[in-house]
Amino acid sequence: MAEGKPLEQFQDEIAQCVRCGACQAHCPVYLETGREGSVARGKIVLAAAVLAGEAGLDERLHEEIGLCLLCGSCVAKCPNKVPTDAIVAALRRRIVEEQGLSPLGKGVAALTGSKPLLASLVKGADLLAPVLFKKIPATSGLRLRFAPTALKGRSLPPLPERTLFARVPEFLEGDPARPTVGIFAGCALTYLYPQVGEILVRLPHRLGCSVYLPRTQGCCGMPALSSGNGPLVHTLAAANNKAFADRDLDCILTACASCRGMLAGYAAETGRPLPAQLVDIHVFLHQQGMAAQLAALPKWPQRLTVTYHDPCHLRTAGITREPRELLRALPQADFVEMEDAGLCCGLGGTFTAAHPELSRAIGDRKLAGLTASGATVIASACPGCILQLQDIIDRAGLPVRAVHTLELLQQALTESEP
Amino acid sequence: MPMPAEHILHRLADIVGPEHVSVATVDRITHSFDATQRQCLPDVVVHPGDTGEISRIVRLANEERIPILPRGAGSGFTGGSLPVRGGIVLVLTRMNRILEIDTDNLIAVVEPGVVTGRLQREVERLGLFYPPDPASKDFSTLGGNIAECAGGPRCVKYGVTRDYVLGLTVVTPTGNVIRTGGRTMKNVVGYDLTRLFVGSEGTLGIVTQIILRLLPKPEARKTMLVAFAAIDGAAQAVSAIIRGRIIPATLEFMDGAAIDCVRRATDLDLPPDCRAVLIIEVDGDRALLDGQARKILDIIRPLGVLETRVAETAGESEAIWQVRRSVSPSLRALNPHKFNEDIVVPRSRVPEMIRALEALSTRYGVPIVNFGHAGDGNIHVNVMVDLNQPGMDATVHQVLDEIFRTVVGLGGSVSGEHGIGTAKAPYIGMELDPPTLAAMRAVKQALDPNNIMNPGKIFPENGTTAAAGEADPAADPSASDHG
Ligand SMILES: Cc1cc2nc3c(=O)[nH]c(=O)nc-3n(C[C@H](O)[C@H](O)[C@H](O)COP(=O)(O)OP(=O)(O)OC[C@H]3O[C@@H](n4cnc5c(N)ncnc54)[C@H](O)[C@@H]3O)c2cc1C
Ligand code: SF4
Ligand code: SF4
Numbered sequence: 001m002a003e004g005k006p007l008e009q010f011q012d013e014i015a016q017c018v019r020c021g022a023c024q025a026h027c028p029v030y031l032e033t034g035r036e037g038s039v040a041r042g043k044i045v046l047a048a049a050v051l052a053g054e055a056g057l058d059e060r061l062h063e064e065i066g067l068c069l070l071c072g073s074c075v076a077k078c079p080n081k082v083p084t085d086a087i088v089a090a091l092r093r094r095i096v097e098e099q100g101l102s103p104l105g106k107g108v109a110a111l112t113g114s115k116p117l118l119a120s121l122v123k124g125a126d127l128l129a130p131v132l133f134k135k136i137p138a139t140s141g142l143r144l145r146f147a148p149t150a151l152k153g154r155s156l157p158p159l160p161e162r163t164l165f166a167r168v169p170e171f172l173e174g175d176p177a178r179p180t181v182g183i184f185a186g187c188a189l190t191y192l193y194p195q196v197g198e199i200l201v202r203l204p205h206r207l208g209c210s211v212y213l214p215r216t217q218g219c220c221g222m223p224a225l226s227s228g229n230g231p232l233v234h235t236l237a238a239a240n241n242k243a244f245a246d247r248d249l250d251c252i253l254t255a256c257a258s259c260r261g262m263l264a265g266y267a268a269e270t271g272r273p274l275p276a277q278l279v280d281i282h283v284f285l286h287q288q289g290m291a292a293q294l295a296a297l298p299k300w301p302q303r304l305t306v307t308y309h310d311p312c313h314l315r316t317a318g319i320t321r322e323p324r325e326l327l328r329a330l331p332q333a334d335f336v337e338m339e340d341a342g343l344c345c346g347l348g349g350t351f352t353a354a355h356p357e358l359s360r361a362i363g364d365r366k367l368a369g370l371t372a373s374g375a376t377v378i379a380s381a382c383p384g385c386i387l388q389l390q391d392i393i394d395r396a397g398l399p400v401r402a403v404h405t406l407e408l409l410q411q412a413l414t415e416s417e418p
Numbered sequence: 419m420p421m422p423a424e425h426i427l428h429r430l431a432d433i434v435g436p437e438h439v440s441v442a443t444v445d446r447i448t449h450s451f452d453a454t455q456r457q458c459l460p461d462v463v464v465h466p467g468d469t470g471e472i473s474r475i476v477r478l479a480n481e482e483r484i485p486i487l488p489r490g491a492g493s494g495f496t497g498g499s500l501p502v503r504g505g506i507v508l509v510l511t512r513m514n515r516i517l518e519i520d521t522d523n524l525i526a527v528v529e530p531g532v533v534t535g536r537l538q539r540e541v542e543r544l545g546l547f548y549p550p551d552p553a554s555k556d557f558s559t560l561g562g563n564i565a566e567c568a569g570g571p572r573c574v575k576y577g578v579t580r581d582y583v584l585g586l587t588v589v590t591p592t593g594n595v596i597r598t599g600g601r602t603m604k605n606v607v608g609y610d611l612t613r614l615f616v617g618s619e620g621t622l623g624i625v626t627q628i629i630l631r632l633l634p635k636p637e638a639r640k641t642m643l644v645a646f647a648a649i650d651g652a653a654q655a656v657s658a659i660i661r662g663r664i665i666p667a668t669l670e671f672m673d674g675a676a677i678d679c680v681r682r683a684t685d686l687d688l689p690p691d692c693r694a695v696l697i698i699e700v701d702g703d704r705a706l707l708d709g710q711a712r713k714i715l716d717i718i719r720p721l722g723v724l725e726t727r728v729a730e731t732a733g734e735s736e737a738i739w740q741v742r743r744s745v746s747p748s749l750r751a752l753n754p755h756k757f758n759e760d761i762v763v764p765r766s767r768v769p770e771m772i773r774a775l776e777a778l779s780t781r782y783g784v785p786i787v788n789f790g791h792a793g794d795g796n797i798h799v800n801v802m803v804d805l806n807q808p809g810m811d812a813t814v815h816q817v818l819d820e821i822f823r824t825v826v827g828l829g830g831s832v833s834g835e836h837g838i839g840t841a842k843a844p845y846i847g848m849e850l851d852p853p854t855l856a857a858m859r860a861v862k863q864a865l866d867p868n869n870i871m872n873p874g875k876i877f878p879e880n881g882t883t884a885a886a887g888e889a890d891p892a893a894d895p896s897a898s899d900h901g
Contacts, residue, residue, distance in 0.1 A: 034511035
């Protein structure tokens with residue numbers, strides 16, 4: 001049934017847009033293209049025109065509606081909180097309903113939606129780079145983000161031998177007086193950065209929590225949402241829902257801002273949330289007193305200079321303080337703020353696969369602030385951002401490493417000063 | 419206008435490249451509106467790259483008698499960038515280079531598509547300052563600011579856009595490229611065409627390069643919020659401060675109705691009997707600011723002050739400005755449709771104007787919320803109505819009519835910042851007498867003999883049914899006349 005709220009039901013939200021243009025200052029795509037069709041206001045006017053029968057779902061419309069990272073930056077800053085990301089997603093579903101999936105969208109469906117969820121490789125997945133993807137299950141949205149067009153010349157981490165599931169048990173027993181937490185790892189932390197996924201599992205356990213990482217969890221559905229595939233989003237949501245249903249959990253932790261944004265946002269839209277409250281790992285660790293614990297450690301004599309990039313899907317959810325306070329407390333690093341820390345990295349769902357050049361141009365806007373900050377390490381709270389940041393850094397030839405915040409926390413807690 | 423002939427499109431594509439010309443419905447729709455919420459479709463959307471291209475395009479438009487108009491960010495409040503007669507929309511966002519910041523002569527040379535806030539950030543990095551600060555500075559363009567002579571809170575001390583424009587490159591409606599003014603503060607050679615083009619709303623030509631005057635950046639700022647028992651006290655305070663030989667950088671006010679709106683929307687903690695607020699900011703040498711702030715508070719203390727708050731940190735200052743910024747978004751809770759006028763009266767007549775507005779609000783039974791720039795008498799009057807109520811459309815227009823008559827009667831002006839465009843064209847005659855209007859038309863006629871450059875703006879035309887302000891499109895019979 002329900003395949004996401006249809007465009008018709010967004011009439012009221014569309015009418016809330018007063019055409020002020022304020023979103024131009026915040027839309028990463030518009031900042032790069034300078035074209036009205038790229039920005040929230042233009043897209044809302046197009047959505048209104050589609051509903052009024054004044055615009056058809058033609059090629060130009062596809063292009064403009066495709067130019068959205070679903071980053072939510074416009075929504076956060078809009079005086080009327082017009083949910084452009086949700087309107088764009090509804091418009092994409094509408095296009096798919098009437099015209100079927102685009103080639104890219106078909107790829108998403110083939111890869112993230114095949115049954116059973118964790119099936120082995122789908123044959124004919126020739127839009128993927130075979131070397132990289134041999135080990136990644138067909139269900140993973142990762143495959144779409146890194147279709148060959150997007151891979152050309154891109155810096156990628158070496159693909160690890162063992163996935164997250166091979167590194168940690170499904171359940172880690174903790175102190176019964178402490179919370180039991182679920183872990184939604186997401187594709188990137190399961191396959192591409194399993195060492196970060198492992199920290200996501202082991203850190204809460206270190207704090208005494210019991211930790212549950214169900215093996216039946218799958219892709220969060222962001223690539224499917226991004227390509228307008230409403231039914232697939234629902235299939236994935238239902239499967240993830242089921243994966244966590246069999247245990248009593250105090251909360252479900254994420255360390256991927258995009259997964260969190262997808263799961264939280266989609267729950268709001270469909271009224272079918274995961275069975276326990278979603279909490280970003282930084283917020284959780286902060287609540288558990290981790291910043292104070294780190295600050296109490298002796299400072300290392302030789303320290304890194306670290307800055308932070310705000311993933312859009314945390315920034316727009318108002319989570320900007322906790323990751324910074326954790327970084328500031330690190331014994332092995334001095335934290336510096338960089339200019340434009342909140343600017344989008346340009347990765348965005350399937351955006352990078354569909355628009356690799358624009359995606360990079362958006363990412364390159366981070367370089368000036370990063371260079372000026374003097375940091376040698378840029379931390380972020382989303383594996384997608386980290387991948388994209390390392391790519392733009394490498395292409396610019398900067399001596400900077402992009403890491404997940406969790407890796408620095410782990411280093412502080414387990415390594416002694418050199 | 420019908421779809422332009424094939425040969426015209428070919429010539430446009432030759433000039434700017436085919437990727438920068440579009441007749442696609444989608445592009446026409448996304449360039450059919452501005453912040454007035456009216457919509458009219460253009461026939462062609464062109465993104466030119468430089469002065470030479472614009473000159474050739476305008477020449478073509480003039481030869482072929484095609485309406486043509488410049489568009490910046492499309493954030494105008496009076497319909498300046500609406501293609502009311504169709505034609506070519508020239509979008510200037512590609513021309514967004516800051517060409518030069520000259521720290522010896524304190525000038526900047528920019529292209530028109532540069533967003534105001536970006537220039538401000540760049541010059542501030544060098545210890546310099548570009549003061550004009552429309553609330554839209556983070557997205558509106560300098561070309562649009564010049565065309566509308568935009569102003570903002572800092573104008574009480576620093577003046578408006580006009581005061582910072584030293585020279586312009588303009589493509590005139592016949593396609594000639596002219597240069598006005600120059601790089602020097604002093605320049606009296608010939609007519610002051612720079613001032614003619616500032617505020618001309620894209621009707622006399624297209625600004626393609628701008629020379630701006632900069633100032634040294636003030637070292638520090640201090641922000642204060644003062645709560646008053648009545649608007650009269652606040653207004654007297656404004657005059658008293660200026661009589662005291664202090665010109666604050668900003669002097670913003672909110673009336674009782676505005677305070678009520680903010681109270682409803684946020685947990686604003688102001689004294690319960692507070693009916694007016696002033697937000698005062700002084701800037702300059704750090705060493706002098708505390709003294710100035712104290713002097714201001716001493717001057718205004720006897721005028722019904724209920725409470726004062728002086729920000730000690732950037733965070734506290736931000737919290738004060740947040741109060742002011744929360745007014746606009748909170749208005750919608752009153753009624754769905756907003757008619758936003760930006761009248762201006764001599765500073766000393768502000769209390770009379772506010773009282774007149776209160777009387778109108780009571781007489782017609784419509785909420786009117788006022789806030790704005792007390793320091794220069796510029797009041798943002800927001801008439802909040804529900805146009806779905808029978809007869810409300812007529813009532814609103816009557817209220818607006820009375821407001822404008824009162825303004826003109828007090829020696830004020832129907833638009834302080836936003837311009838005339840289509841929205842206020844019906845009211846221009848209230849303020850300008852026929853000979854003055856005729857002189858303006860003569861200028862237009864001389865520069866634009868074929869009336870191709872942004873036609874249908876400023877001057878009232880037969881059959882114009884423009885609604886003032888931010889009318890809801892549904893309420894405006896001309897709103898759906900796409901194209
Ligand atoms: C939320 C909000 C707040 C605002 N606050 C203020 C404020 O505080 N003060 C204020 O003064 N205004 C304010 N405005 C109004 C508006 O932002 C200004 O009028 C601004 O100067 C318009 O710039 P723009 O780039 O959006 O121009 P547009 O809206 O695109 O165009 C405005 C006019 O300028 C002409 N034009 C544009 N570029 C050129 C050019 N290069 N050469 C010749 N003509 C050109 C157009 O033809 C049109 O007539 C506000 C608007 C909004 C939506
Ligand atoms: S989406 Fe929001 S910010 Fe953008 S034009 Fe509409 S109301 Fe303004
Ligand atoms: S969601 Fe992001 S990319 Fe899409 S319109 Fe909003 S700001 Fe632009």
